[in-house]
Amino acid sequence: MLFKQQPYLLFFLLGLLLFTNQVASAQTKAPEGIWSTVIAYKTDWAYNEPTFPYLPHFGAFFIGGWGKNQHYLGPGGDTATCDSGSGCISVWNWWGPSYSTLLIPKWWWGSAWQHRFSPYYQATVYTN
Amino acid sequence: MKPFTLKTFLNAKSVALFSIIVFILAVMFTVTNQNQVTADTSLANRVLHASDMTDLKIETWQSDEKIEMGDLSHPLNNAVGKPELLDSALQAQIMAYQEGYQTSAFLTWHDQSLGMGNYVYRYPSSEQAIQAQKSITGQFVSTDKQQMVETFNQDNIQGESYVVMGDQNDALYWFVGVHDDTVVMLMVDSISASTSKEAFAMLLDDLFLKQK
Numbered sequence: 001m002l003f004k005q006q007p008y009l010l011f012f013l014l015g016l017l018l019f020t021n022q023v024a025s026a027q028t029k030a031p032e033g034i035w036s037t038v039i040a041y042k043t044d045w046a047y048n049e050p051t052f053p054y055l056p057h058f059g060a061f062f063i064g065g066w067g068k069n070q071h072y073l074g075p076g077g078d079t080a081t082c083d084s085g086s087g088c089i090s091v092w093n094w095w096g097p098s099y100s101t102l103l104i105p106k107w108w109w110g111s112a113w114q115h116r117f118s119p120y121y122q123a124t125v126y127t128n
Numbered sequence: 129m130k131p132f133t134l135k136t137f138l139n140a141k142s143v144a145l146f147s148i149i150v151f152i153l154a155v156m157f158t159v160t161n162q163n164q165v166t167a168d169t170s171l172a173n174r175v176l177h178a179s180d181m182t183d184l185k186i187e188t189w190q191s192d193e194k195i196e197m198g199d200l201s202h203p204l205n206n207a208v209g210k211p212e213l214l215d216s217a218l219q220a221q222i223m224a225y226q227e228g229y230q231t232s233a234f235l236t237w238h239d240q241s242l243g244m245g246n247y248v249y250r251y252p253s254s255e256q257a258i259q260a261q262k263s264i265t266g267q268f269v270s271t272d273k274q275q276m277v278e279t280f281n282q283d284n285i286q287g288e289s290y291v292v293m294g295d296q297n298d299a300l301y302w303f304v305g306v307h308d309d310t311v312v313m314l315m316v317d318s319i320s321a322s323t324s325k326e327a328f329a330m331l332l333d334d335l336f337l338k339q340k
Binding site: 044045046047048049050051052053054055056058085106107110111112113116 | 187188206207210234242243264267268294295296318
């Protein structure tokens with residue numbers, strides 16, 4: 001009866017319902033992320049150990065988190081990294097609040113400039 | 129009613145007041161900004177820069193920037209909130225710095241690569257800087273592999289150098305010293321002990337020259 005008198009009211013209410021539904025779903029839906037294979041955007045010191053002599057640790061930095069399936073794309077590939085003194089690249093540790101930095105053993109980063117060349121480090125990371 | 133013209137607009141008292149407020153804010157912003165730049169510049173003058181590298185070849189210059197409190201890529205911040213690793217009182221003395229500056233690079237000496245990190249931290253007073261330096265070096269434990277190398281007591285800077293030998297003839301060198309109200313730290317790391325030693329000596333000489 002009311003809608004007969006005010007036909008626009010129906011459209012208004014439908015629109016309002018649609019809008020609130022959209023807002024609610026946007027608020028409750030968790031952002032979905034994807035796993036992708038990317039290369040490191042830089043290599044640098046990752047952190048120093050907390051007490052003096054503050055042993056420095058070097059790493060390859062990735063955009064994303066929860067890094068895994070890391071590979072070395074430089075000369076010799078993954079196999080070459082087995083000379084690092086800390087095992088092959090597949091067992092190197094991830095570091096950081098979201099594990100986005102692949103720690104690079106000192107003997108490896110110090111032995112050739114290619115070992116500090118960020119595009120040679122590839123990994124699968126999770127990004128939102 | 130009076131028509132609103134450009135003249136009435138320019139004569140309005142509110143516009144004059146607004147202009148004064150804008151002027152005062154601009155002056156305040158400029159003064160604050162200049163103080164910031166002055167402080168940064170004076171600290172930045174005490175660290176090694178790319179232009180200081182005369183003997184060592186630069187491979188990559190990694191950083192030349194203010195130290196942010198939450199930045200883990202420099203030495204002092206990493207013990208924060210870990211009283212099990214470092215006594216809270218010592219930590220408070222070390223972390224009392226007001227501002228910091230760092231440079232870092234990969235350099236080459238006789239075809240051997242090395243990493244260099246230079247960090248300076250300004251404390252509220254020279255006494256606090258001395259205390260912080262003692263709190264840092266007081267953590268050092270001498271062993272067969274790591275030792276204090278030398279004590280420096282010059283007019284402009286006092287401090288000690290340390291070496292940490294690795295398992296594969298690699299070596300990490302540190303200098304931790306005090307200049308006025310500033311703790312000055314230099315790190316050299318490479319997989320060759322002789323490279324680390326020689327490069328550290330050269331860089332330390334250059335660093336001392338900058339502590340005027």
